[in-house]
Amino acid sequence: MNSKTRTELLYVVVVLVVLMAAAGLNIVYVLGHESNIATAKDPSTVPAGSTVINVTGYQWAWQFTYPNGTSSTDVLWVHVNTEYTFQVISKDVIHDLLIPALGLQVYAVPGHPNQVSFSVNKVGSYIFECVEYCGEDHYLMRGTMEVLS
Amino acid sequence: MSTESLLIISGVVLSAVAILVFLIYYLVATKGSVVAEVAEKSGYQDKDVFIRDQTWGKPRYLSWSVLSANDAKSIGLRYIFTSLLFLFLAGAIGVFMRISLVDPNPTIITPIVYNVLLTQHAVLMIYMFALGSAIGLAYYLLPTELRLKRDDLGRYSSFAYWVWLLGGVLFFISQSSMRWYMYPPLSLQMQTYGAGLYNSVGIFAVELIFIGVLMASIIVLRIILIDRSDDIPLSKMPIFAWAMVFTAIMLISSALPLMVGVAMLFYDVFNPIFFLKDPLTFAVIFWFWGHPVVYLAVLPAFGLMYDVITRFTKRPMYSYSSGVFSLGLLMILSELVWGHHLLNSGLGIDWVLFFTTSSFFVAIPSAITIFNMIATLWTAKKIRITTPMLFVLNAILDFTLGGVAGVMLANQSVNEIAHGTYFVTGHFHFIFVGVTLGVFMAIFYLLYPTFSHGRTYDTRLARWHFYFTAVGSFLMSVSWEVGGFIGMPRAVAGYFPQFQPYQDSAILGGVIIGIGQLIFLYNIAKSWSTVPTVDPSNILEYRTETNDPIESSDLGPIAAKEEGGSGV
Numbered sequence: 001m002n003s004k005t006r007t008e009l010l011y012v013v014v015v016l017v018v019l020m021a022a023a024g025l026n027i028v029y030v031l032g033h034e035s036n037i038a039t040a041k042d043p044s045t046v047p048a049g050s051t052v053i054n055v056t057g058y059q060w061a062w063q064f065t066y067p068n069g070t071s072s073t074d075v076l077w078v079h080v081n082t083e084y085t086f087q088v089i090s091k092d093v094i095h096d097l098l099i100p101a102l103g104l105q106v107y108a109v110p111g112h113p114n115q116v117s118f119s120v121n122k123v124g125s126y127i128f129e130c131v132e133y134c135g136e137d138h139y140l141m142r143g144t145m146e147v148l149s
Numbered sequence: 150m151s152t153e154s155l156l157i158i159s160g161v162v163l164s165a166v167a168i169l170v171f172l173i174y175y176l177v178a179t180k181g182s183v184v185a186e187v188a189e190k191s192g193y194q195d196k197d198v199f200i201r202d203q204t205w206g207k208p209r210y211l212s213w214s215v216l217s218a219n220d221a222k223s224i225g226l227r228y229i230f231t232s233l234l235f236l237f238l239a240g241a242i243g244v245f246m247r248i249s250l251v252d253p254n255p256t257i258i259t260p261i262v263y264n265v266l267l268t269q270h271a272v273l274m275i276y277m278f279a280l281g282s283a284i285g286l287a288y289y290l291l292p293t294e295l296r297l298k299r300d301d302l303g304r305y306s307s308f309a310y311w312v313w314l315l316g317g318v319l320f321f322i323s324q325s326s327m328r329w330y331m332y333p334p335l336s337l338q339m340q341t342y343g344a345g346l347y348n349s350v351g352i353f354a355v356e357l358i359f360i361g362v363l364m365a366s367i368i369v370l371r372i373i374l375i376d377r378s379d380d381i382p383l384s385k386m387p388i389f390a391w392a393m394v395f396t397a398i399m400l401i402s403s404a405l406p407l408m409v410g411v412a413m414l415f416y417d418v419f420n421p422i423f424f425l426k427d428p429l430t431f432a433v434i435f436w437f438w439g440h441p442v443v444y445l446a447v448l449p450a451f452g453l454m455y456d457v458i459t460r461f462t463k464r465p466m467y468s469y470s471s472g473v474f475s476l477g478l479l480m481i482l483s484e485l486v487w488g489h490h491l492l493n494s495g496l497g498i499d500w501v502l503f504f505t506t507s508s509f510f511v512a513i514p515s516a517i518t519i520f521n522m523i524a525t526l527w528t529a530k531k532i533r534i535t536t537p538m539l540f541v542l543n544a545i546l547d548f549t550l551g552g553v554a555g556v557m558l559a560n561q562s563v564n565e566i567a568h569g570t571y572f573v574t575g576h577f578h579f580i581f582v583g584v585t586l587g588v589f590m591a592i593f594y595l596l597y598p599t600f601s602h603g604r605t606y607d608t609r610l611a612r613w614h615f616y617f618t619a620v621g622s623f624l625m626s627v628s629w630e631v632g633g634f635i636g637m638p639r640a641v642a643g644y645f646p647q648f649q650p651y652q653d654s655a656i657l658g659g660v661i662i663g664i665g666q667l668i669f670l671y672n673i674a675k676s677w678s679t680v681p682t683v684d685p686s687n688i689l690e691y692r693t694e695t696n697d698p699i700e701s702s703d704l705g706p707i708a709a710k711e712e713g714g715s716g717v
């Protein structure tokens with residue numbers, strides 16, 4: 001083996017190691033957080049004790065319906081350190097709900113409900129927004145999450 | 150808008166297009182028949198053969214005659230300059246969109262206009278500039294690099310060109326606002342608040358573009374694999390030819406499903422039976438094409454980067470075989486990662502695992518490619534820093550930065566934060582501006598004396614063009630990546646006021662890029678108005694090998710001029 005090939009192989013091995021490590025970390029994350037990743041709605045996989053909030057996206061607002069039947073638009077009320085599960089649907093086109101502070105993201109697709117679970121560990125006010133382009137007022141499809149103690 | 154006025158408007162628009170197309174056809178055909186007469190006088194039955202014999206082996210420069218001549222080089226010039234026009238159109242749109250974001254609320258333009266511009270910028274840049282310029286350079290460079298045995302598909306190529314151009318123009322005038330994703334149900338909302346009143350034309354136009362690029366890719370593949378000179382074995386082909394082989398195969402294999410999908414979408418406009426109830430199926434078909442197409446924009450550029458580097462270091466590629474191998478591997482792996490665009494759509498945990506993991510693997514051939522380029526530079530005794538070389542060095546840097554962001558996005562945990570934000574925009578603008586645009590400019594400068602039939606441009610202005618492009622692009626993409634990481638959504642006409650600093654510095658970057666391109670235009674315009682004085686040959690066109698040491702005399706008069714401070 002000449003030195004050229006050796007340098008190249010060495011480089012490939014280093015790249016491989018780095019990438020494998022990254023891929024490994026990713027796999028560990030995914031397998032440890034299945035309920036925090038958006039999946040198709042399935043009542044049987046809602047974590048026990050989790051409060052279900054129904055989320056409806058439509059052009060151009062987000063509506064949240066709580067277990068007690070009340071609902072709010074473009075503002076989300078939750079309690080700190082409580083586990084919630086969003087069940088998300090769209091009335092018209094594809095939307096995508098992102099709460100950046102939580103790293104929580106889920107598509108709202110017509111005819112294809114998704115679910116995702118989360119809890120917040122700090123009281124405060126956080127932004128959320130639609131991140132799937134959905135027509136004229138896409139940019140206004142946003143609001144705040146109010147976390148109460 | 151009522152159906153009647155819709156019919157009237159679309160009728161008028163379509164007739165206007167028809168008249169325009171006929172006019173162009175008429176001009177081209179008249180010109181063609183003049184040439185045909187000359188050809189007959191010289192004893193030729195076929196005017197295309199006549200043109201070919203007349204132009205063969207001579208530097209082919211830009212003139213109106215390329216519109217009627219069907220030899221490969223004329224087709225190449227058509228594509229190259231048409232894609233340059235679209236680059237400036239879509240670029241102006243891009244800078245304008247940036248400027249419109251100075252205020253967190255839409256003030257300069259309405260959200261509807263913003264959304265139309267957003268759609269046009271992406272579609273025109275990807276299909277008309279990136280794909281168009283790659284096809285154009287293939288048609289222009291390969292016939293001489295591969296010393297073609299025959300050049301007899303000109304009429305098909307010409308047809309492919311016109312269909313592609315018609316598609317691009319129709320798309321522009323359709324004022325579609327469906328975004329380049331074309332996701333139903335939005336793309337089926339024929340309303341100004343949805344996909345635009347004439348989005349049916351927009352969808353149809355995309356199909357036309359596809360027909361054009363598909364035909365051209367098949368022809369390019371035949372040119373390389375079948376028509377090249379017998380004394381150039383595959384193992385000795387210039388690396389750009391290999392890059393085009395992989396590009397063409399990738400395009401052909403991933404475009405077809407989407408072409409069917411787009412046809413179904415077009416049908417859905419009138420009778421929604423396919424995607425209205427099942428929009429994610431379309432999204433999957435779209436990204437099966439959508440991911441490969443982003444690599445279509447860089448593979449040809451990789452090939453050309455090697456060519457520029459080997460020319461200006463006078464070194465062979467560090468490793469030709471691993472260069473070819475990694476480009477091929479890129480082609481294969483790129484077909485397996487499209488799901489990373491839909492990680493939060495409810496694909497299911499297994500698919501998330503599959504697509505995130507495969508996305509890490511695309512980085513391997515990308516890294517080998519970059520290694521190969523850096524190693525070539527490393528082992529060079531002397532690197533001549535010309536403007537094209539600067540663009541290529543910057544492309545290496547930008548690809549690395551963009552690629553690292555891509556690997557970050559391939560982590561599900563990062564993707565949940567950054568998908569749909571400006572972080573993604575930053576990731577691919579590093580690559581599109583740094584590599585796709587930068588390498589195109591590098592090659593344009595190298596070929597300029599030939600294009601212009603013996604003119605030179607001002608090297609000082611070319612340097613400024615480079616600095617503005619590189620600095621502006623860096624500032625813009627970095628601002629986007631930082632803002633995106635803290636949640637600044639992309640594709641929006643307005644934003645939360647807290648994101649203003651990131652928007653403002655991105656606007657500054659965008660404007661700097663824009664000024665850079667104006668310098669380029671001025672430089673070219675100034676040079677074009679002078680009298681040709683230099684040798685119109687270039688150092689790229691007759692290049693047949695990448696793997697042998699290059700003598701300095703091969704670099705020709707243009708390179709020699711660089712050392713004197715003028716010329717390329």
Ligand code: HEM
Nearest residue numbers: 443489490508512515552555556558559568573577580581
């Ligand atoms: C180094 C290998 C690369 C990796 C691992 C990678 C990874 C990714 C990932 C995971 C996404 C999805 C982001 C999201 O929307 O959540 C993405 C988006 C994107 N990438 Fe890359 N990428 C790579 C190289 C490239 C290259 C070479 C290009 C060519 C310019 C490119 C262009 C794009 C584009 C255009 C998008 C966004 C498409 C859109 O949403 O409009 N990427 N990339």
Ligand SMILES: [Cu+2]
Nearest residue numbers: 095130134141
């Ligand atoms: Cu939305």
Ligand SMILES: [Cu+2]
Nearest residue numbers: 440487489490
């Ligand atoms: Cu991708």
